[in-house]
Amino acid sequence: MADSNLRRVETLGGLPPARGTVWVAWFMFFFLIAPSLIIIPMSFGDLNEIYFPPRSLSLFLYREYFFESVWMETTFQSIKVAILSTMAGMFLGATAAYGIVRATFRGKKMLGALLLSPLFVPNIVIALGLYIYFARMGLQGTTFCLVLGHTLFVTPFVMVVVMAALRGVDPNLEAAAKTMGAGRIYTFRRVTLPLLRPALVTGGLFAFLMSFDELVISFFLSGFGTQTLPVKMYDSIVLEISPVLSAISVLLTLLAFVICVIITIFYNPDRRTRLRLTGEAETETKTTET
């Protein structure tokens, strides 16, 4: 695997990295990931305090998390908000991306920048704005306003991924489908959508993770009974420093890790071209024979 990767770098005209560079890269990687790794042994501690290294190993803290109703309630609330805002974000993000990439109209670039702006505005600013806004409308503290806030937050992520993928979809494919008699909807369903599927899966998972982990907006918008897991965790740090936090942190890291692995598998933009290149090389010889 590593060997074939090196060969790929070389065919692209680059050089394999020097040995020293590799070591520095690994060091930086461990330096950055160490805090997350330290949490893992701590999460297997058995006392009602955060301590490193743990004196004995047990699943006490995990049991605490899974059987304490407050933690489960906030977890389900987070899942609910994440799923709803992901669905809304995927719909809005994908359709907006399609319009921005395919359509031609005045002010297209401006609109694109505007739609992506939540990426650049600090979360605290969005959160404060939404808080004041929803409070005026009397919606602050409801799950509905949490979902709206998170939708605003995740939509640009979906948009970016889908826009990139859509730029890679040859517009001639849609033109070809239309000349063959397919209408707009048929073309979108049978040609564009299947080609965008990897991007949609990636964007969706990404959006889910972003929403599930989100603290600042949730902190401002949630109220009694609508707290999400990160908000509850924050509260517990401030109020009680519960050692259960380390177990939850491990689980969250695991979730992020699993989603990242799935994304890497699904979203590999050059996998298709690589297949095509090797396929072409193999079959070229065959055609000259026939």
Add this chain to the structure above:
Amino acid sequence: MIRPNTADTTTPMVWLQGVTKHYGTVVALDEIDLEVRRSEFLTLLGPSGSGKTTILNLISGMVGPTAGRIWIDGKDITEMPPNKRGLGMVFQNYALMPHMTVFENIAFPLRVRKLKSGVIKTKVAEVLDLVRLPEVARRKPSELSGGQQQRIAIARCLVYNPSIILMDEPLGALDKKLREEMQLELKRLHASLDITAIYVTHDQEEALTMSDRIVLLNDGQIEQMGTPDDLYFHPRSLFSAEFLGDSNILSGNIEEAGPTVTISTAVGQCRCSRACGFAESGTPVKIMVRPENVFILPPGTSDEHLNKVPARMVDTITFGGVIKSYLQLADGSSMVVQELTRAGQSVPEAGSEVYVAWSSEDTIILPVEGRIEIPAPPS
């Protein structure tokens, strides 16, 4: 869909009536009138930016005209969306669906038409036989070579029997040998299937080989329209003469009009015994002669019927079957002579003084600007 074989043959299959297309301030097409006859192989030829792809996109419905009407088979389809026009189109980059197998790609237009799966299976198998690729049905397009992909694209087009097939430089991405093979293949399919084909290319050789008629476009206008012979032997403008085939061009003035026109040039007098539209003496003109009609005479030979000018050999290059000699005339202009190669042929050495000669019948007089408006001789 049944091809309207029984329909009257006088209605043009496609008719562009005074069609203009602007892209912003750019004029892509300037009031084009074009008729495509039933079952003909028509090529739109021209340099890039001349408007040939725009014509194709207007017929397919991908863009709408700024002015003018478009008719297909006697029906005004100017406002009709592309999916209702019932045309076929082959793209330069094939435009095969990468997520579908070859079978699904070819079945696509049939599924759109809601045919039964049994019918689809037989039709796809038939058309795969037709393009001589019966064994690739279950592969993905990415597993095929460029030539095979293009044949699948053509099969996908033939499978639903469109009466018109539009082709946008379909062989542009293939290497020379494969391209020549595919040219013959396309000709064979066109002849056996009785389709109207509209073919876009910038390759003049391809246009000359394949077409029943060529429409030469230049800067959004039709420069000349006719059979390949017409365009090659009776170019009506400097642009036509230079775009199709190689040409030697000299400048001069009409000296004496009549059945044989005499032209004075910087390198001597030339005669042209072809009919042309220039009667007034003194008119500045260009004269053109094809390299294959010019030959090199050793000094001393003379012939009354020939135009003969002194020249100096510069270089000789052998291109397999033909040999090209590059010569310089007295006024510094250059002339190319093309002969068939024969074993043991001797060519004058570089630097030697010779004569180049050509018959008055092979001399073509062209206007310095614009085009001759007399119709080309019927073919």
